[in-house]
Amino acid sequence: MKEKICRVMALCDVEEEFAQLMTDFLNKRKSLPWELHTYTNVEDMLGVEQREIEMLVVAESAFCQNLQNLSPKRLVVLNESGVMKWDDVFYVDKYQEAEEILKQLLGIYMEVADQPLSLPGINRKTVFIGNYSPVRRCMQTSFALTMSLMLAEEHPTLYLNFEHYAGRTELLPDMQTLDMADLLYFLNAQKDKFRLRLQTMLKHKGRLDYIPPMKSGQNLLTVTAAEWLGLLQKIEELDEYAYVVLDLSESMQGLFEILRLCTKVYTLTLEDRIAQGKLLQYEQILAMYEFGDVLGKTKRLCIPHICRLPEELEQLTKGDMADLVRRLIREMKEVPE
Secondary structure (H helix, E strand, O other): OOOOOOOEEEOOOHHHHHHHHHHHHHOOOOOOEEEEEOOOHHHHHHHOOOOOOOOEEEEHHHHOOOHHHHHOOEEEEOOOOOOOOOOEEEEEEOOOOOOHHHHHHHHHHHHOOOOOOOOOOOOOOOEEEEOOOOOOOOHHHHHHHHHHHHHHHHEEEEEEOOOOOOOOOOOOOOOOOHHHHHHHHHHHHHHHHHHHHHHHHHEHHHHHHHEOOOOOOHHHHHHHHHHHHHHHHHHHHHHOOOEEEOOOOOOOOHHHHHHOOOOEEEEEOOOHHHHHHHHHHHHHHHHHOHHHHHOOEEEEEEOOOOOOOOOOOOHOOHHHHHHHHHHHHHHHHHHHO
């Protein structure tokens, strides 16, 4: 049997509180590409670590030239003074959020990763939940986000928004933030590093993970159905998420194929005549193009009497919408696979 390769990241900081907090944070993250070894004394680390280290991360106050004896592929200094004192090392600011430190470490690591990463995952089938309606202003995004946030309370969940205009300003990326377009680029150009690229791009609302939607909805129109399906297949192969909630729109190619991929589809509508006419036309087109199976797993929803939704995303898990979604999640889980 082939021996499993163990990639090690050694973290050394004489400041014990920081070392412990950073260790606790990293140990809570899913499927990092290294086994973490933490030290608060350089001599202890030099006495224990005998093999080549994938990543050596050491606080500036603990740095010494003897660390080169460990032959790390990447040597990162957690900068404390703001001065770059040594050559041939990478610098990461120590005094910033742990999430940002991790993203920078993953970015540094990806520059040296020379083979596809084979990381352990949980044997789990990802459930894709589709949300699509031909009716506008039906609260589709609020509904999809509420379901995502509530699923994330108990299960690893990813939310993806494919609307031309996402609406919720909390989700929108600034011009420097990577978004769904960048994720597609990394999928096509750097397949072997896709897992790490995804980790660096993830944003979080509570326990929910999400990728910022495209800054320009026009970019949605140029992505082929095969590319979208390839992205979703790759996410499923990562085996990171129990649920992936898709907030879909007709601005994308391959909408019907993606709906067919979903285990469950929710279609929100309104009670007025025009909304019902749009819904009827949509269902006729599904049948015409032989996507009747999508109708079979679609649940129509009309959400009346919700006068006002919470301003903050985190508050969506409370109120009338949340009560409805809670019942739907319970129904979904009770359906035998």
